[in-house]
Amino acid sequence: MTVHVVGGGLAGLAAALALARSGRAVVLHEAAPLLGGRCRALPDGTDNGTHALIGANRAARRFLDAIGAGDAWVEPEPAGLPVLDLADGTARRIALSPAAWCDAARRPPGLSARALLALARVALPLRRDRPVAAVMAAHPALHRALVEPLVVAALNTPSEEASSRVLGAVLRRLGAPGAARLFVAREGLGPDLIAPARAALERAGGTVRTGARLRGLSLAEGRVAALDFGTGPQPLASGDAVVLALPPWETARLLPDLPVPTRFAPILNLHFARAAPGVPVRFLGLLGGLAQWVLVRPTGVSVTVSAADEAIEAEAEALAARAWGEIRAAAQAFALPGAWPEAPPPCRAVKERRATPRHTAGAVPPTPPRRPLANLALAGDWTLPALPATIEAAIRSGEAAARALRG
Numbered sequence: 456m457t458v459h460v461v462g463g464g465l466a467g468l469a470a471a472l473a474l475a476r477s478g479r480a481v482v483l484h485e486a487a488p489l490l491g492g493r494c495r496a497l498p499d500g501t502d503n504g505t506h507a508l509i510g511a512n513r514a515a516r517r518f519l520d521a522i523g524a525g526d527a528w529v530e531p532e533p534a535g536l537p538v539l540d541l542a543d544g545t546a547r548r549i550a551l552s553p554a555a556w557c558d559a560a561r562r563p564p565g566l567s568a569r570a571l572l573a574l575a576r577v578a579l580p581l582r583r584d585r586p587v588a589a590v591m592a593a594h595p596a597l598h599r600a601l602v603e604p605l606v607v608a609a610l611n612t613p614s615e616e617a618s619s620r621v622l623g624a625v626l627r628r629l630g631a632p633g634a635a636r637l638f639v640a641r642e643g644l645g646p647d648l649i650a651p652a653r654a655a656l657e658r659a660g661g662t663v664r665t666g667a668r669l670r671g672l673s674l675a676e677g678r679v680a681a682l683d684f685g686t687g688p689q690p691l692a693s694g695d696a697v698v699l700a701l702p703p704w705e706t707a708r709l710l711p712d713l714p715v716p717t718r719f720a721p722i723l724n725l726h727f728a729r730a731a732p733g734v735p736v737r738f739l740g741l742l743g744g745l746a747q748w749v750l751v752r753p754t755g756v757s758v759t760v761s762a763a764d765e766a767i768e769a770e771a772e773a774l775a776a777r778a779w780g781e782i783r784a785a786a787q788a789f790a791l792p793g794a795w796p797e798a799p800p801p802c803r804a805v806k807e808r809r810a811t812p813r814h815t816a817g818a819v820p821p822t823p824p825r826r827p828l829a830n831l832a833l834a835g836d837w838t839l840p841a842l843p844a845t846i847e848a849a850i851r852s853g854e855a856a857a858r859a860l861r862g
């Protein structure tokens with residue numbers, strides 16, 4: 456009795472690990488040569504994009520501990536995020552945790568009692584779903600300094616369009632102790648997440664097949680009867696089961712009747728080859744420019760642009776020149792160690808056009824059934840549409856798919 460987990464992103468890895476640890480025989484099939492999906496290391500070791508986790512991502516933090524990678528994720532800015540406003544050169548630290556806002560030095564600008572109340576209302580469940588920018592229109596300073604960057608980072612959707620209901624789900628979880636702490640992989644997604652996840656799965660007895668694309672599946676009597684990886688239909692034994700942990704477009708190709716999201720938002724990452732051995736990992740925010748977040752590691756400097764509808768179309772060289780100027784301003788403002796020459800170092804642009812579904816107000820897609828067929832469960836960040844499509848949603852969905860098949 457084998458469970459075939461199809462898709463080796465984090466949803467598939469979480470499902471496969473949970474099933475293998477519960478004693479099931481598991482084979483994980485991944486189309487690409489490497490595991491990780493939208494959260495992966497490229498063949499040269501560069502992350503496809505900077506991935507940050509917050510303390511509120513409990514399932515993700517538990518998963519890191521379960522694969523022995525908890526200590527590989529570091530908190531680069533425990534005193535609050537350093538944020539440079541490029542419009543006026545103001546440099547300040549901003550705490551993400553509302554509990555820390557009693558310290559005036561870490562409070563976001565524009566945090567009046569009324570603005571706080573408006574934000575608290577967004578966090579109430581069952582409020583009417585509206586675009587976040589419209590909800591915060593009377594509080595432009597707080598919107599610009601805190602709410603918009605948070606929405607763009609967490610929902611990967613422009614604030615003018617983004618769902619206040621999905622933002623509410625994020626805000627409700629930020630109040631708990633430690634929930635707003637921000638973590639990044641010390642070295643990279645390969646060594647600090649995907650390799651340990653694969654090793655943990657293999658230690659639990661799971662098998663990994665890369666370069667194995669599921670071309671089609673055959674259904675009979677409400678069950679998956681066979682899987683076709685390009686060599687013709689391979690019949691399943693009677694106790695066998697399948698977890699499809701695929702992006703929405705692949706799930707729709709294989710199971711056309713399921714409701715899946717159809718609108719996506721891009722993320723652009725620019726990776727500068729600036730080696731600075733020994734420097735601490737840092738994570739800085741920028742307002743009013745192209746770059747939104749800057750991750751500094753000893754091996755390089757990475758810039759993230761989420762909800763990058765416009766930037767994704769621009770030439771990589773022009774993007775690199777602009778972002779490097781902004782990085783240098785931030786490095787100067789926060790006295791980052793090392794040399795920050797005027798000329799940009801070699802830069803690699805990674806454009807993920809379908810990074811996540813768009814979380815548009817009033818358009819929350821229906822939740823697909825977790826187990827649409829007797830021997831098939833679904834996973835993937837998009838299968839929990841009340842949450843932002845993130846590592847947390849992917850891992851939770853994988854673990855839920857494993858429970859659905861066990862139950």
Ligand SMILES: Cc1cc2nc3c(=O)[nH]c(=O)nc-3n(C[C@H](O)[C@H](O)[C@H](O)COP(=O)(O)OP(=O)(O)OC[C@H]3O[C@@H](n4cnc5c(N)ncnc54)[C@H](O)[C@@H]3O)c2cc1C
Nearest residue numbers: 462464465466486492493504506507669835836845846849
């Ligand atoms: C640039 C970028 C930055 C991001 N930043 C963050 C962040 O800071 N924090 C955060 O929490 N989240 C972030 N995310 C979102 C996060 O990466 C995703 O939510 C998560 O990785 C989705 O995992 P998944 O397993 O659901 O899907 P995927 O990662 O898409 O996994 C699906 C897998 O299925 C494989 N596959 C597809 N078709 C087939 C087939 N027919 N047969 C076999 N295999 C197939 C794919 O190759 C892929 O490996 C970011 C995403 C991107 C792209």
